[in-house]
Amino acid sequence: NKYVAEPYKVKVVEPIAITTWEQRKKAIEEAGYNTFLLRSKDVYIDLLTDSGTTAMSDDQWAGMNLGDEAYAGSENFYNLLKAVKEVYGYEYVIPTHQGRGAENLLSQLTIKPGDYIPGNMYFTTTRAHQELNGGTFRDVIIDEAHDSDSEYLFKGNICLDKLKSLIEEVGAEKIPYICMAVTVNLAGGQPVSMQNLKDVYTLAGEHHIKVMFDATRCVENAYFIKKREAGYENKSIAEILKEMMSYSDGCTMSGKKDCLVNIGGFLAMNDEELYTKATQMVVLYEGMPSYGGLAGRDMEAMARGIYESIDYHYIHHRISQVQFLGDKLIEAGVPVVRPIGGHAVFLDAKKFLPHIEQEKFPAQSLAAEIYLKSGVRTMERGIVSAGRDKNGNHHKPELELVRLTIPRRVYSYAHLEVVADAIIDLYQEREKIKGLEFVYESPVLRFFTARFKHV
Numbered sequence: 001n002k003y004v005a006e007p008y009k010v011k012v013v014e015p016i017a018i019t020t021w022e023q024r025k026k027a028i029e030e031a032g033y034n035t036f037l038l039r040s041k042d043v044y045i046d047l048l049t050d051s052g053t054t055a056m057s058d059d060q061w062a063g064m065n066l067g068d069e070a071y072a073g074s075e076n077f078y079n080l081l082k083a084v085k086e087v088y089g090y091e092y093v094i095p096t097h098q099g100r101g102a103e104n105l106l107s108q109l110t111i112k113p114g115d116y117i118p119g120n121m122y123f124t125t126t127r128a129h130q131e132l133n134g135g136t137f138r139d140v141i142i143d144e145a146h147d148s149d150s151e152y153l154f155k156g157n158i159c160l161d162k163l164k165s166l167i168e169e170v171g172a173e174k175i176p177y178i179c180m181a182v183t184v185n186l187a188g189g190q191p192v193s194m195q196n197l198k199d200v201y202t203l204a205g206e207h208h209i210k211v212m213f214d215a216t217r218c219v220e221n222a223y224f225i226k227k228r229e230a231g232y233e234n235k236s237i238a239e240i241l242k243e244m245m246s247y248s249d250g251c252t253m254s255g256k257k258d259c260l261v262n263i264g265g266f267l268a269m270n271d272e273e274l275y276t277k278a279t280q281m282v283v284l285y286e287g288m289p290s291y292g293g294l295a296g297r298d299m300e301a302m303a304r305g306i307y308e309s310i311d312y313h314y315i316h317h318r319i320s321q322v323q324f325l326g327d328k329l330i331e332a333g334v335p336v337v338r339p340i341g342g343h344a345v346f347l348d349a350k351k352f353l354p355h356i357e358q359e360k361f362p363a364q365s366l367a368a369e370i371y372l373k374s375g376v377r378t379m380e381r382g383i384v385s386a387g388r389d390k391n392g393n394h395h396k397p398e399l400e401l402v403r404l405t406i407p408r409r410v411y412s413y414a415h416l417e418v419v420a421d422a423i424i425d426l427y428q429e430r431e432k433i434k435g436l437e438f439v440y441e442s443p444v445l446r447f448f449t450a451r452f453k454h455v
């Protein structure tokens with residue numbers, strides 16, 4: 001049938017919270033209507049994030065018992081280095097505790113005040129580190145990415161004209177690197193085509209500008225190229241991934257997604273000079289270049305997860321689960337970002353709640369209502385996540401979304417049916433949902449800790 005069965009069987013189970021409406025009412029009020037502040041014990045089906053929520057395999061758990069916790073030169077580091085070289089093709093790797101560790105190093109090493117960093121749509125932590133180092137992020141993604149109705153198959157693509165005009169406007173020497181996310185999280189988990197990766201790398205090369213991938217969900221991107229781009233249908237995920245990464249000079253990686261681990265990340269690159277500088281800096285922030293804030297066992301689990309992630313049956317099932325949930329909502333007429341992305345289904349909260357203006361945080365309110373209704377936790381990816389600009393005004397993104405993020409190898413199709421049914425019911429009674437206002441707002445990455453009340 002259309003949705004492939006799980007290519008694994010369960011060996012260990014973790015009971016989940018079956019809650020009552022009263023319990024959930026109390027929990028969401030104590031959380032200030034912010035799903036980030038809910039306690040895991042009060043969450044039934046947790047679709048907050050695909051980050052660090054994966055189920056590891058028996059082989060990865062076996063690897064956890066083979067942690068070489070020697071402070072320096074751990075055997076697990078060499079296994080990680082081998083996996084990164086073989087699967088992604090990069091020459092050097094610096095382990096970090098997670099993606100932000102790598103973003104911190106890359107931004108400090110390459111960005112000077114006054115620099116511009118073009119990229120395919122912003123990501124919260126990536127932009128925060130770029131701005132922290134005096135850089136300005138410039139969105140050069142194609143227009144379709146900002147249109148939740150567009151069904152363009154590669155909405156993560158960079159618009160070459162926008163990139164060219166930025167280079168002309170500010171000059172290549174003001175652009176330390178192009179930040180190419182594969183896939184684009186906030187566009188709805190949308191992929192970049194191989195042709196676009198090639199074209200951007202060629203253009204960047206002509207101006208001696210580096211291309212650094214945010215490779216966090218690169219395996220999902222490879223899968224979409226296999227399914228959607230002519231000439232790749234008969235190539236393996238491994239072959240496609242290797243070719244993808246060849247159109248970059250390095251990457252930051254949050255291993256907590258496509259490397260199938262609960263903690264871990266890395267900064268990878270081909271340039272020896274950048275590597276040398278990174279080894280000098282990593283000792284300040286993450287520890288030795290051979291462990292980067294990770295225990296040996298975590299590096300071992302990540303090395304093994306990298307090899308598992310390129311297995312076709314794994315990624316085919318992973319994407320099938322996301323597609324299954326998306327299809328159910330589309331069939332019921334619930335407004336979602338299309339095409340369905342790689343790691344999540346994104347509800348279009350502007351269309352879901354047209355009676356709530358963006359300044360009253362419709363996506364935030366919808367995420368809270370979904371939890372109250374069903375115990376399902378989701379994440380706001382709209383105006384609250386976008387934060388404020390230098391003048392203190394809200395960034396106002398086109399896309400005001402609620403993300404239903406599917407963890408890897410955790411839930412069954414039955415869980416996703418529960419999610420779909422709850423959201424479809426809520427859609428029928430959507431006009432009862434009210435807007436929110438801040439009770440507490442932090443100045444940086446406010447969505448993690450903000451608290452709200454109904455207007």
Ligand SMILES: Cc1ncc(COP(=O)(O)O)c(/C=N/[C@@H](Cc2ccccc2)C(=O)O)c1O
Nearest residue numbers: 049050051098099100123124125185214216254
């Ligand atoms: C495309 C991309 N690039 C880098 C990172 C950072 O990696 P890390 O430091 O978390 O390991 C992430 C993390 N994304 C997570 C967790 C998250 C982080 C910030 C705000 C909300 C949620 C999410 O989308 O749920 C990412 O998606």
